[in-house]
Amino acid sequence: MPDATTPTPVAAAETPVEKLSAAPSSAARVEIAGSDALSETVEPQNSLTQKFTNAEWTALKELRAKLPDTFAEAFPDNENARSTPITIWGVTVDPNNPQADARVSVVLMKFLRARNLSIPDTRDKLVGTLRWRESFNVEGALKEDFPQDVFGSLAHISGTDKQGRLVVYNIYGGNQDLKSVFGDVQRFIRWRVALMERSVMQLDFTELDQMIQVHDYDGVSLTSRDANSKAAASEATNIFQNHYPEMLYKKFFINVPTLLNWIFWLFKPLVSANTLAKMTVVGTGQHAIKKALSEYITVNQIPGRYGGEGEVF
Numbered sequence: 187m188p189d190a191t192t193p194t195p196v197a198a199a200e201t202p203v204e205k206l207s208a209a210p211s212s213a214a215r216v217e218i219a220g221s222d223a224l225s226e227t228v229e230p231q232n233s234l235t236q237k238f239t240n241a242e243w244t245a246l247k248e249l250r251a252k253l254p255d256t257f258a259e260a261f262p263d264n265e266n267a268r269s270t271p272i273t274i275w276g277v278t279v280d281p282n283n284p285q286a287d288a289r290v291s292v293v294l295m296k297f298l299r300a301r302n303l304s305i306p307d308t309r310d311k312l313v314g315t316l317r318w319r320e321s322f323n324v325e326g327a328l329k330e331d332f333p334q335d336v337f338g339s340l341a342h343i344s345g346t347d348k349q350g351r352l353v354v355y356n357i358y359g360g361n362q363d364l365k366s367v368f369g370d371v372q373r374f375i376r377w378r379v380a381l382m383e384r385s386v387m388q389l390d391f392t393e394l395d396q397m398i399q400v401h402d403y404d405g406v407s408l409t410s411r412d413a414n415s416k417a418a419a420s421e422a423t424n425i426f427q428n429h430y431p432e433m434l435y436k437k438f439f440i441n442v443p444t445l446l447n448w449i450f451w452l453f454k455p456l457v458s459a460n461t462l463a464k465m466t467v468v469g470t471g472q473h474a475i476k477k478a479l480s481e482y483i484t485v486n487q488i489p490g491r492y493g494g495e496g497e498v499f
């Protein structure tokens with residue numbers, strides 16, 4: 187049993203992933219969007235692509251060249267798959283012209299980084315995600331009407347962090363009717379994926395390519411966790427691990443009663459070490475929560491309920 191008094195690694199800035207996503211521009215070569223030419227003298231059009239290292243550029247070029255094959259592998263029943271563009275998170279990936287849009291490089295780099303730049307592993311991951319998006323029917327989830335009385339106050343996309351990343355709050359505590367929220371596990375999963383997609387589509391994959399997430403567990407107890415909510419939490423966590431690589435900059439679990447700290451560790455087998463290092467558990471009390479959030483979010487963006495001057499919800 188893990189030590190419940192030391193819930194999470196807090197020093198996210200020291201993790202390899204943080205270093206990777208903030209690779210110093212001096213180590214990077216610059217690619218001009220729309221061309222394959224490399225140059226170190228011309229200003230890049232995209233501040234994120236500027237951060238790629240040489241090794242990342244090499245892997246990216248290899249992956250791009252294999253996109254037609256990868257799309258064909260993902261959709262073997264579609265004889266035109268090799269040449270059919272696919273839109274993911276609002277970015278259209280043309281397998282035969284991926285360098286036409288610099289945002290495509292940022293999207294592909296997320297998959298590459300999640301697989302340590304291994305081309306075979308990245309291709310497998312991409313194939314898995316493309317197939318999952320089709321079988322889950324992500325587009326359908328986005329069009330679905332979810333009952334407002336059940337889901338209306340469960341999530342808020344509110345404010346930005348100090349670097350302009352969006353912040354998404356999930357209020358799983360706070361007297362939500364959890365029996366209704368999780369009563370139909372698959373409905374919850376579709377709602378949660380739709381929220382994730384809406385959040386990701388607010389990223390521009392130019393200046394912004396990651397988000398902060400906050401789970402508020404105000405007032406939850408052991409009895410709040412029934413079989414349904416446990417199943418929903420595991421399934422959603424798996425989906426995010428497998429199909430939304432490198433989207434998370436930081437995740438807070440706030441208002442966690444001390445007695446429930448150990449629940450954090452239940453997720454360890456489901457979450458990669460890199461993701462785990464981005465997570466911080468904060469106990470109850472407005473002061474502690476405001477202090478933890480304000481390391482990343484200015485007070486005027488922190489919601490009113492956490493002692494900030496941001497949105498009141």
Ligand code: HEM
Nearest residue numbers: 358406410411415418419422423439442446449450453467
């Ligand atoms: C009634 C109580 C709880 C409910 C209903 C609940 C619900 C959920 C849900 C639905 C998810 C899926 C991921 C997401 O929505 O972003 C999740 C993930 C998670 N929860 Fe909870 N949870 C509860 C209690 C706790 C507690 C007390 C902790 C302790 C810190 C905790 C830690 C986590 C962790 C570490 C994840 C994985 C997050 C990720 O992969 O992004 N949960 N929970």
